[in-house]
Amino acid sequence: xxxxxxxxxxxxxxxxxxxxxxxxxxxxxxxxxxxxxxxxxxxxxxxxxxxxxxxxxxxxxxxxxxxxxxxxxxxxxxxxxxxxxxxxxxxxxxx
Numbered sequence: 001x002x003x004x005x006x007x008x009x010x011x012x013x014x015x016x017x018x019x020x021x022x023x024x025x026x027x028x029x030x031x032x033x034x035x036x037x038x039x040x041x042x043x044x045x046x047x048x049x050x051x052x053x054x055x056x057x058x059x060x061x062x063x064x065x066x067x068x069x070x071x072x073x074x075x076x077x078x079x080x081x082x083x084x085x086x087x088x089x090x091x092x093x094x095x
Contacts, residue, residue: 023067034066034090037080045073 040062042054049070054060061080063072072083 033088035063035071035084036066037077038062038064049073 038061039059041056042058042060043056045052045054045060045062046056052073054073058075061072061074061077062070063074063080063083064070072080074080074083
């Protein structure tokens with residue numbers, strides 16, 4: 001009999017080797033060429049980026065590198081598309 005809870009516990013017990021990569025090792029895999037876009041509230045951005053001011057109730061578009069470095073914050077998806085247009089970056093989608 002298959003039990004999903006056992007499979008999840010086993011997966012959590014394993015330490016995936018990609019989680020322990022150094023920044024240089026990650027970049028060698030293309031981590032510096034992949035970004036993802038995430039909608040985020042200004043209140044959260046204010047906690048993440050201390051030297052900028054954001055309206056707490058506004059939804060922003062945050063573009064981050066695969067290593068979690070914020071690259072762009074904007075209030076429109078069109079601005080993200082325009083910014084990505086002249087970059088040689090791959091876009092990863094989040095589900």
